[in-house]
Amino acid sequence: MTTVTWFASPADASERLHEVGYLADPATSTTSYLAGALEKPLLVEGPAGVGKTELAKAVARATGAELVRLQCYEGLDEARALYEWNYKKQLLRIQASQARSSDGDETWDATHDDIFTEDFLLTRPLLSAIRREEPTVLLIDEVDKTDIEVEGLLLEVLSDFQVTIPELGTISSTRRPFVVLTSNASRELSEAVKRRCLYLHLDYPDAEREREIVASQVPDLDDRVTRQLVATISRLRELELKKAPSIAESVDWARTLVALEIGDLDDKAIADTLGVILKHRSDHDRAVKELKLR
Amino acid sequence: MTGGSRSGLVDRHIAFLEALRAAGLPVSLAEDLDAVAALTALDWTDRTQVKEGYAATLVKRQVQRPIFEALFDLYFPRLVGSGVAGLDRADAEGQAGADASPVRDNGAALAEFREQLALALEAGDEQRLQELAAEMVGRFGAMPGRGPGLSSWSAYTAMQRVAPSELVDRIVAALLGEGLTQEEAERGAGRRVGAFTQRVEADARRRIAEEKGADHVANVALRPSIDRLDFSAARRSDLEEMRREIYPLARRLATRLTKEHHARRRGPLDFRRTVRASMSTGGVPITTHHRPKRPHRTELVVLCDVSGSVASFAQFTLLLVFALRDQFQKVRAFTFIDHVHEVTHHFTPGADVADVMADLAASTAHAALWGRTNYGRALTKFVEEHPDAVGPKTSLLVLGDARSNYSDLHEGVLRELAGTARHAWWLNPEHRRHWGTGDSAATTYGEIVPMVECRNLTQLAEFVHDLAL
Numbered sequence: 001m002t003t004v005t006w007f008a009s010p011a012d013a014s015e016r017l018h019e020v021g022y023l024a025d026p027a028t029s030t031t032s033y034l035a036g037a038l039e040k041p042l043l044v045e046g047p048a049g050v051g052k053t054e055l056a057k058a059v060a061r062a063t064g065a066e067l068v069r070l071q072c073y074e075g076l077d078e079a080r081a082l083y084e085w086n087y088k089k090q091l092l093r094i095q096a097s098q099a100r101s102s103d104g105d106e107t108w109d110a111t112h113d114d115i116f117t118e119d120f121l122l123t124r125p126l127l128s129a130i131r132r133e134e135p136t137v138l139l140i141d142e143v144d145k146t147d148i149e150v151e152g153l154l155l156e157v158l159s160d161f162q163v164t165i166p167e168l169g170t171i172s173s174t175r176r177p178f179v180v181l182t183s184n185a186s187r188e189l190s191e192a193v194k195r196r197c198l199y200l201h202l203d204y205p206d207a208e209r210e211r212e213i214v215a216s217q218v219p220d221l222d223d224r225v226t227r228q229l230v231a232t233i234s235r236l237r238e239l240e241l242k243k244a245p246s247i248a249e250s251v252d253w254a255r256t257l258v259a260l261e262i263g264d265l266d267d268k269a270i271a272d273t274l275g276v277i278l279k280h281r282s283d284h285d286r287a288v289k290e291l292k293l294r
Numbered sequence: 295m296t297g298g299s300r301s302g303l304v305d306r307h308i309a310f311l312e313a314l315r316a317a318g319l320p321v322s323l324a325e326d327l328d329a330v331a332a333l334t335a336l337d338w339t340d341r342t343q344v345k346e347g348y349a350a351t352l353v354k355r356q357v358q359r360p361i362f363e364a365l366f367d368l369y370f371p372r373l374v375g376s377g378v379a380g381l382d383r384a385d386a387e388g389q390a391g392a393d394a395s396p397v398r399d400n401g402a403a404l405a406e407f408r409e410q411l412a413l414a415l416e417a418g419d420e421q422r423l424q425e426l427a428a429e430m431v432g433r434f435g436a437m438p439g440r441g442p443g444l445s446s447w448s449a450y451t452a453m454q455r456v457a458p459s460e461l462v463d464r465i466v467a468a469l470l471g472e473g474l475t476q477e478e479a480e481r482g483a484g485r486r487v488g489a490f491t492q493r494v495e496a497d498a499r500r501r502i503a504e505e506k507g508a509d510h511v512a513n514v515a516l517r518p519s520i521d522r523l524d525f526s527a528a529r530r531s532d533l534e535e536m537r538r539e540i541y542p543l544a545r546r547l548a549t550r551l552t553k554e555h556h557a558r559r560r561g562p563l564d565f566r567r568t569v570r571a572s573m574s575t576g577g578v579p580i581t582t583h584h585r586p587k588r589p590h591r592t593e594l595v596v597l598c599d600v601s602g603s604v605a606s607f608a609q610f611t612l613l614l615v616f617a618l619r620d621q622f623q624k625v626r627a628f629t630f631i632d633h634v635h636e637v638t639h640h641f642t643p644g645a646d647v648a649d650v651m652a653d654l655a656a657s658t659a660h661a662a663l664w665g666r667t668n669y670g671r672a673l674t675k676f677v678e679e680h681p682d683a684v685g686p687k688t689s690l691l692v693l694g695d696a697r698s699n700y701s702d703l704h705e706g707v708l709r710e711l712a713g714t715a716r717h718a719w720w721l722n723p724e725h726r727r728h729w730g731t732g733d734s735a736a737t738t739y740g741e742i743v744p745m746v747e748c749r750n751l752t753q754l755a756e757f758v759h760d761l762a763l
Contacts, residue, residue, distance in 0.1 A: 009337070010336070010337075010340075010343055010346075026342050026343070026346060027346045027349070027350075030336070030342070030343050030346035030347060030350070031346060031349075031350040033335075034332050034335060034336070034347060034350055034351075037332075037335040038328065038331055038332060038335065040328065043354075045356065147553075185356075185542070185546070186545060186546060186549050187546055187549045187550060187553075188355075188546070191320065194354040195322055195324055195325060195354075197354075198328075198332075198350040198351060199349075199350055199351075199353060199354045200350060201356045201359065231478070235478075235481075238481075240534075240537065240538065240646075240647050240648045242541060282645060282646040283646075285646065286646050286648070286649075
């Protein structure tokens with residue numbers, strides 16, 4: 001097995017992620033480096049919109065690897081996650097061979113061998129990631145949305161990076177992909193999955209880092225307004241809200257302010273655009289009350 | 295990693311892991327090996343990297359992170375003793391130790407130190423604050439013992455003497471000078487002083503660990519993680535943190551319940567349809583047909599003791615139950631001290647948690663006539679005033695510590711209620727070993743309705759889950 005070095009050191013990880021526009025804190029860069037160095041999957045948890053998925057994309061960009069993404073949802077099964085036989089094509093193949101020879105029985109063995117080959121295999125994200133020769137980042141997004149059965153499937157893939165297809169045999173990866181699993185913690189993942197992964201909890205960033213992120217994502221926004229925006233957001237996070245605004249919302253808000261050409265984030269401006277960052281009515285009321293907007 | 299295995303590093307590593315396990319983190323052998331592999335890949339000279347390496351491989355749940363941080367500080371301390379600054383000072387003063395303490399610790403020294411602290415807090419200089427925290431415990435928090443090995447360190451003494459909270463006004467003034475509003479400045483100042491207090495506490499723990507061994511401190515001085523912290527032992531800040539946990543907890547529970555309801559959706563065998571369907575397969579019942587399962591949802595009546603000793607427990611349970619109201623057919627809530635008051639109307643869908651809490655606190659007055667908990671009277675009043683509340687379809691949930699100030703218990707009323715209801719439970723926030731002690735009527739009531747110990751969020755979540763299933 002060829003070993004790739006994804007990042008040379010935590011500092012290198014931090015620097016290269018920064019180059020592609022992802023500002024990583026020390027924990028993120030250290031853990032990303034370890035995930036590459038130990039070749040272990042990385043489980044990223046945290047509230048929605050703090051950049052979990054973005055981390056995987058940034059690693060792919062920074063290392064020049066290709067991103068293979070498996071979006072999880074309730075009801076996801078092996079056929080969607082791993083592989084599937086293309087049975088329509090197989091049927092056509094059988095019909096074609098029957099048309100050629102009138103006595104189909106004799107060629108059955110040949111046909112049988114024939115229809116379970118690479119040509120008829122539909123590879124799904126997990127298998128594609130394992131079979132790829134080039135550096136690959138495999139993103140398994142929102143893994144908490146799947147059923148327990150899929151977790152069992154992931155166990156085999158994540159620990160050995162191999163898949164057993166009865167008709168073809170076991171396929172092992174030639175080059176281990178960099179695996180990122182993300183979760184919103186809407187349910188506890190099983191201990192078995194967690195044990196195999198490195199764990200990283202992404203949380204809301206501190207004010208200084210958030211300012212850098214907003215500034216790098218929305219360079220058009222005036223520096224003074226950016227500071228006001230970050231201060232307001234961090235104030236909102238201290239309130240007891242159902243859904244506190246995350247980085248994604250900060251960036252959206254910054255874009256909104258640019259689009260509306262608001263040059264000063266005063267109480268009126270905040271009240272007018274509050275809908276961009278708070279998505280619950282009770283949160284809205286609370287924010288208005290606590291920030292004394294009206 | 296095999297070379298130098300007796301350098302003490304492995305011992306420390308294993309002691310650290312043992313402490314984590316003792317604190318309730320499920321650290322497996324595989325994770326242990328991962329941690330070692332991670333450490334060999336990392337730079338030992340950078341403490342943050344070592345910490346993150348350990349965290350990534352060992353801590354798989356965010357609620358356990360504070361415990362991990364505290365233990366890591368104990369087993370891999372940031373510095374030893376008073377550090378470089380302390381040593382310099384000790385040299386200058388000649389003999390360090392008990393003789394030097396009057397010189398290092400007097401009114402002038404205190405005033406000077408407070409001045410430095412104020413400057414650092416005004417500037418928000420993290421590095422300097424860390425040094426000052428170490429110095430503060432060293433100079434003002436020392437508790438000389440009667441013999442060698444008996445001296446100790448106290449964050450409390452240090453905080454009382456230096457009293458950083460009195461510096462808040464200065465910090466506010468400084469922050470106002472930076473162009474912040476009054477409100478922002480006050481919050482910022484409060485936060486800085488709070489963070490400094492935590493540093494002082496951590497430094498005291500570190501020093502004690504140095505003298506008595508990290509294992510000793512790990513056993514004594516650490517608080518359990520928020521989901522395992524007793525309601526009765528929670529501080530104000532803990533209660534706020536718990537309140538933030540309620541909605542995520544309710545969401546996780548709801549997901550779990552929906553999944554489990556799905557799994558049990560198949561009802562009993564529909565014999566007629568199965569036989570009818572087997573006609574097409576020559577009388578062999580290849581596929582079985584089932585009756586759809588009746589969605590059965592519990593009607594819930596919650597009766598809460600809201601007297602001072604158990605008020606927070608009652609609030610959490612009510613919040614969690616109402617956050618999960620979709621899982622129940624109907625929920626009604628009553629609070630009592632010695633009188634009963636219905637509070638269902640406070641829980642409107644989408645209501646703000648903080649408002650609900652305030653309303654509940656305000657309505658406590660309605661639940662009391664004399665203000666002394668009286669279970670017997672409350673139960674009688676409940677039956678008198680709300681005879682329609684408990685029916686054969688309802689599940690009755692009584693919350694309280696069953697401490698009734700030696701009054702008449704009226705256990706007959708409870709027996710009657712339990713007989714009418716489909717199910718009845720009693721949740722008691724006290725440890726099982728305290729049941730039946732003093733004025734606790736837990737044993738008496740426990741014989742009538744099953745009594746469940748429910749001391750922390752984890753136990754509460756488990757109970758509510760089983761209730762809704």
